[in-house]
Amino acid sequence: MIKIAQKLKNQLWWLIITVDYNYSRISIADHDMTDDTLTLWLEDKHDFKNSLDECLQLDISLKNFAKVIKAENLNSYEGQRLHPNKQFVYKTRVQINEAITWYKQDATLVEQQWAREAMLRTILTQLVEIDVAVDKNW
Secondary structure, three states: OOOOOOOHHHHHHHHHOOOOOOOOHHEEEEEEOOEEEEEEEEEOOOOOOOOOHHHEEEEEEHHHHHHHHHOOOEEEHHHHHEEEOOEEEEEEEOOOOHHHHHHHHHOOHHHHHHHHHHHHHHHHHHHHHHHHHHHHOO
16 A cells, blocks of 8 residues: 555545546656655646646655556566476566666666556555545445
């Protein structure tokens, strides 16, 4: 679960309402990564902004970004391994690298884009599921 501040939740809901609940209209205008934060600037595909100041800025800790990369299996692939003692082959997920290291060093530009889009999808899904669950219990 990713912690989202109430102010940011309100801004995300406003964006969702603005796109008429059509999540495919929400796009990542730009991104930036520091040592501890991934920043995504979000906008409506039907209403492109002239500057990033007009976009919704979403700051995500790299710890949460790494969780999404692992959950989506982006830094691993289905492969086969040979058991070291019993000498039989078995199927397993083979990790390419740790999540953030994979993103920075191993991922192609398209794979990096997939990771950022998976992060956005996760946040929007969590936002909708949690608020709907809270409304049901109200």
